[in-house]
Amino acid sequence: MSELQPGMKAPGFTLQADDGRTVSLDDFLGKKVVLYFYPQDMTPTCTEQACQFRDRLAAFRAAGAEVVGISPDPPARHARFRDKYGLTFPLLSDPDHAAAEAYGAWQLKKMYGREYMGIVRSTFLIDEQGIIAAIWRNVRLKGHLDEVLAELAKME
Numbered sequence: 001m002s003e004l005q006p007g008m009k010a011p012g013f014t015l016q017a018d019d020g021r022t023v024s025l026d027d028f029l030g031k032k033v034v035l036y037f038y039p040q041d042m043t044p045t046c047t048e049q050a051c052q053f054r055d056r057l058a059a060f061r062a063a064g065a066e067v068v069g070i071s072p073d074p075p076a077r078h079a080r081f082r083d084k085y086g087l088t089f090p091l092l093s094d095p096d097h098a099a100a101e102a103y104g105a106w107q108l109k110k111m112y113g114r115e116y117m118g119i120v121r122s123t124f125l126i127d128e129q130g131i132i133a134a135i136w137r138n139v140r141l142k143g144h145l146d147e148v149l150a151e152l153a154k155m156e
Contacts, residue, residue: 003104006134010035010126011102015070015092018078023068023092025130032065032155033126034148036139037105039119041073041081041091049121049141054087056145063152070094071119104137125151 004011010033014024025033036053038046053060053067060067067089073081078091092099097119100106105122108115125134125148134151136144 004124004132004135006132008132010124010130010132011099012130013070013092013094013099013102015094015099016075017093018075018082018087018091020075021090023090025126028066028068028126029130030128032063032128032133032152034060034065034067034123034152035103035126036067036069036121036123037100037103037119038069038071038121040071041077042084045121045141046071047081047085049139050081050087050091051085052141052145053089054085056149057089059149060152063149063156065125065152068092070099072097072100123148125155127155 012025014022017023038049040046070092072094075093082091094100097106100119105120107120109118121139123136123139124132127133
């Protein structure tokens with residue numbers, strides 16, 4: 001499969017959320033979506049990222065976008081993560097990493113000389129019709145939310 005590019009239809013998914021609901025990408029048709037893939041709940045960088053989205057959620061919603069996080073963690077762990085940090089956007093469980101693979105966020109990684117498959121921190125901005133408007137791969141947190149909000153502003 002070719003790598004996703006802006007202008008392509010976003011791959012659909014149906015996953016279980018932190019609150020037990022089943023959530024599909026189609027549930028968000030008519031809204032913009034900031035979809036972000038992250039490696040694991042409760043880790044320092046993933047916690048910082050989730051809290052940054054939490055703290056700026058009003059700005060994303062003012063721009064007409066919903067924020068959705070996806071990782072391989074099970075729904076119960078997502079629920080603990082949500083409750084511990086007061087997260088108010090859905091966290092979806094992708095245990096077989098099918099959604100991550102469809103978005104190209106499941107890749108070979110290297111750490112301390114060891115290779116393994118895992119989530120590459122990635123963000124996708126999806127428009128109201130389900131088309132990818134922007135993609136950020138290998139995300140570094142500093143300034144990232146500003147970049148996403150700036151791209152959202154261009155979509156007005």
